[in-house]
Amino acid sequence: MFAAYAALIDRDQPLNGLELGERPAPEQRPGWTTVNVRAASLNHHDLWSLRGVGLAEDKLPMILGCDAAGVDEDGNEVVLHSVIGQTGHGVGPEEPRSILTERYQGTFAEQVTVPAWNVLPKPKELSFEEAACLPTAWLTAYRMLFTNAGVRPGDSVLVQGAGGGVATAAIVLGKAAGLRVFATSRDEAKRKRAVELGAVEALESGARLPQRVDAVIETVGAATWSHSIKSLRPGGTLVISGATSGDRPAHAELTRIFFLELKVVGSTMGTKDELEDLLSFCAATGVRPVIDEVLPLDRAREGFERIAAGDQFGKIVLTVG
Numbered sequence: 481m482f483a484a485y486a487a488l489i490d491r492d493q494p495l496n497g498l499e500l501g502e503r504p505a506p507e508q509r510p511g512w513t514t515v516n517v518r519a520a521s522l523n524h525h526d527l528w529s530l531r532g533v534g535l536a537e538d539k540l541p542m543i544l545g546c547d548a549a550g551v552d553e554d555g556n557e558v559v560l561h562s563v564i565g566q567t568g569h570g571v572g573p574e575e576p577r578s579i580l581t582e583r584y585q586g587t588f589a590e591q592v593t594v595p596a597w598n599v600l601p602k603p604k605e606l607s608f609e610e611a612a613c614l615p616t617a618w619l620t621a622y623r624m625l626f627t628n629a630g631v632r633p634g635d636s637v638l639v640q641g642a643g644g645g646v647a648t649a650a651i652v653l654g655k656a657a658g659l660r661v662f663a664t665s666r667d668e669a670k671r672k673r674a675v676e677l678g679a680v681e682a683l684e685s686g687a688r689l690p691q692r693v694d695a696v697i698e699t700v701g702a703a704t705w706s707h708s709i710k711s712l713r714p715g716g717t718l719v720i721s722g723a724t725s726g727d728r729p730a731h732a733e734l735t736r737i738f739f740l741e742l743k744v745v746g747s748t749m750g751t752k753d754e755l756e757d758l759l760s761f762c763a764a765t766g767v768r769p770v771i772d773e774v775l776p777l778d779r780a781r782e783g784f785e786r787i788a789a790g791d792q793f794g795k796i797v798l799t800v801g
Contacts, residue, residue, distance in 0.1 A: 483589035494530035506593035545588035549611035613769035617645030633658030705729035770794030
């Protein structure tokens with residue numbers, strides 16, 4: 481079957497390790513099911529995999545991709561939850577979790593095999609392309625906002641780095657949930673788009689906000705860390721799920737954190753129940769993922785290049801068939 485996969489690890493030039501070509505079809509496993517992929521979306525996780533983060537060389541070649549929607553063996557339209565336990569059957573309380581492509585072949589292929597536990601019904605209101613955007617970036621944003629930041633309608637939120645998948649999702653979900661959303665970006669066009677999606681104001685990176693906020697959604701890391709801390713009201717919460725600009729800020733702002741009793745919360749992906757809630761939320765409210773571009777699987781390299789350059793706004797989706 482045709483697939484986009486990591487053939488080698490290159491930490492400095494990750495796209496050197498990306499190959500497109502034939503790979504073996506997935507083998508049957510007890511308790512697992514094979515899904516015919518209709519759409520799969522790109523994440524920064526896929527670039528990190530090509531750099532060897534979370535992906536060991538002895539696992540190569542590894543089909544990339546952790547998000548997908550498709551049709552299962554019984555003809556049902558489904559969405560995949562990509563967090564898989566070591567046993568492959570849910571994630572137990574003392575069980576290491578992994579994401580597809582760390583231990584198991586991923587979704588950038590005609591077919592993918594996952595535990596039956598990891599398959600959810602796709603709402604009829606969502607297209608395959610829309611549904612394929614939800615399991616990583618949108619689920620991460622959903623958990624950051626509603627589980628880990630604990631914000632409520634009427635609260636204020638700063639979303640750093642408008643344009644990225646998680647940041648875009650946080651703006652749209654925050655608006656739909658009645659939050660007062662501020663966003664930042666270095667790019668004027670992305671700031672304009674953030675306002676169109678529901679941000680009350682979009683500012684240049686590092687600019688002073690009109691007010692201090694209840695929570696910050698942080699995926700940029702070192703470049704925006706100090707600004708994020710300084711933008712919080714006393715007792716506010718910073719939720720971080722990524723560090724695309726690096727994980728070592730010049731100033732940790734420790735004094736401000738303890739003096740203002742700020743909370744810093746790490747967040748990774750989300751649970752199957754949260755994905756189910758997110759799917760229902762989108763189906764019921766009309767909220768839809770922001771899709772930057774849809775490409776056929778054989779043009780996957782173009783999608784990876786756009787992610788690496790950081791010039792997309794929203795999700796890049798690959799279609800199969």
